[in-house]
Amino acid sequence: xxxxxxxxxxxxxxxxxxxxxxxxxxxxxxxxxNLQYGWTFFVPDIQKTFGxxxxxxxxxxxxxxxxxxxxxxxxxxxxDKYGPKLVVVFGGALCAVGWVINSYATSLTLFxxxxxxxxxxxxxxxxxxxxxxxxxxxxxxxxxxxxxxxGFGAGSALTVAPIQAMIANDGFxxxxxxxxxxxxxIVIIFALFMHTxxxxxxxxxxxxxxxxxxxxxxxxTEVLRQPxxxxxxxxxxxxxxxxxxxxxNLKPIGADLKLDGVPVSLFGLTMTAVTFAATLDRILNGxxxxxxxxxxxxxxxxxxxxxxxxxxxxxxxxxxxxxxxxVWFVLLSGFVFFxxxxxxxxxxxxxxxxxxxxxxxTNAGLLYTAKGTAALLVPFANVLQQQTGTWDVVFIIAAGxxxxxxxxxxxxxxxxxxxxxxxxxxxxxxxxxAA
Numbered sequence: 001x002x003x004x005x006x007x008x009x010x011x012x013x014x015x016x017x018x019x020x021x022x023x024x025x026x027x028x029x030x031x032x033x034n035l036q037y038g039w040t041f042f043v044p045d046i047q048k049t050f051g052x053x054x055x056x057x058x059x060x061x062x063x064x065x066x067x068x069x070x071x072x073x074x075x076x077x078x079x080d081k082y083g084p085k086l087v088v089v090f091g092g093a094l095c096a097v098g099w100v101i102n103s104y105a106t107s108l109t110l111f112x113x114x115x116x117x118x119x120x121x122x123x124x125x126x127x128x129x130x131x132x133x134x135x136x137x138x139x140x141x142x143x144x145x146x147x148x149x150x151g152f153g154a155g156s157a158l159t160v161a162p163i164q165a166m167i168a169n170d171g172f173x174x175x176x177x178x179x180x181x182x183x184x185x186i187v188i189i190f191a192l193f194m195h196t197x198x199x200x201x202x203x204x205x206x207x208x209x210x211x212x213x214x215x216x217x218x219x220x221t222e223v224l225r226q227p228x229x230x231x232x233x234x235x236x237x238x239x240x241x242x243x244x245x246x247x248x249n250l251k252p253i254g255a256d257l258k259l260d261g262v263p264v265s266l267f268g269l270t271m272t273a274v275t276f277a278a279t280l281d282r283i284l285n286g287x288x289x290x291x292x293x294x295x296x297x298x299x300x301x302x303x304x305x306x307x308x309x310x311x312x313x314x315x316x317x318x319x320x321x322x323x324x325x326x327v328w329f330v331l332l333s334g335f336v337f338f339x340x341x342x343x344x345x346x347x348x349x350x351x352x353x354x355x356x357x358x359x360x361x362t363n364a365g366l367l368y369t370a371k372g373t374a375a376l377l378v379p380f381a382n383v384l385q386q387q388t389g390t391w392d393v394v395f396i397i398a399a400g401x402x403x404x405x406x407x408x409x410x411x412x413x414x415x416x417x418x419x420x421x422x423x424x425x426x427x428x429x430x431x432x433x434a435a
Contacts, residue, residue, distance in 0.1 A: 029151030067119030069372030072365035090186030095120025099180020131361025146293025146345030154286020217356030236370035242398030292342035313402035320395035
């Protein structure tokens with residue numbers, strides 16, 4: 001039997017094989033999580049060692065996110081054309097090299113270089129693993145993207161204490177070197193077992209009145225000409241910026257609020273406020289991705305966006321009001337990350353629902369560059385904080401941006417996307433269904 005693209009249809013693979021492929025992607029995502037979420041622990045020691053301005057140091061974080069995201073469409077193109085294995089091996093190697101450079105860096109230029117290289121590597125791994133999940137699970141896109149993204153969101157939770165301990169005992173250079181090397185090697189090993197599905201090996205896209213999915217595969221050049229893509233991009237930017245600001249500055253925010261060394265006892269555990277917050281944040285930031293991805297498979301992408309973005313706006317505003325209290329700082333920062341992390345499952349699945357699965361890695365990668373655009377706002381948040389002497393204005397702006405995104409999701413994106421898909425369904429012959 002021959003598929004619509006002239007490719008022979010193969011028998012469907014077992015669910016066990018599909019879930020194994022998903023698990024491989026999750027492990028790789030766990031291994032690159034510290035490159036983003038562990039950075040905040042290095043900032044105070046870098047500042048103390050070299051005496052540089054915090055905003056200047058945080059440009060390294062911004063450069064990491066820019067190169068992690070803006071090159072994903074290129075890396076996705078290689079994945080769509082040649083498969084995931086080589087791209088992830090390449091990415092794992094660069095992740096290790098980037099942090100090893102950080103371990104030897106004595107200038108901002110070298111830190112910037114290390115973070116750029118690590119960002120390119122992380123983007124190759126991230127974009128490939130999410131794109132591959134979307135291809136293997138057309139019947140559970142929200143859940144599959146969410147589980148994969150959860151590896152990145154929660155992957156650093158278990159290493160919060162070890163990284164801080166190594167920084168305290170051996171110095172931040174040793175932590176950069178050994179964690180970077182170990183994480184990169186594990187990514188390379190697991191990459192050797194990755195595959196991409198071929199025609200006929202996976203189920204057909206889900207049929208659900210709440211999930212609007214196209215039967216047409218849009219090429220990346222076509223996607224960039226679709227105005228609805230740019231609406232999703234704008235929404236991704238304004239929601240992503242607030243979470244990235246907190247991610248990069250959690251420890252500095254805690255220090256500015258004089259909570260850095262304050263012990264907090266919750267759930268039978270006692271840790272300092274910042275360590276407790278960082279651990280809880282990463283766990284909830286991971287759990288939210290499969291949770292809201294699963295919810296979106298049931299009630300629809302835009303309905304889920306409205307709920308989550310509204311929660312995020314309220315959470316950030318409450319953090320602004322009550323974050324000076326150490327217990328509330330821990331609980332509300334966790335709530336903020338729970339309401340934020342779902343963007344990494346909802347936007348890729350919405351993109352693939354709208355533009356098809358054939359070029360899923362590239363098209364989702366194009367949308368993922370919005371994270372890099374959002375990262376450009378992180379240093380400006382630091383500048384605004386330094387000018388005002390408080391994080392209040394930054395929190396209020398971030399809360400307002402999330403409320404705006406919630407309104408856009410339900411009031412604009414939902415009806416518009418349904419119309420776009422319906423229009424192209426009418427133009428699309430039945431025999432050109434997605435492979």
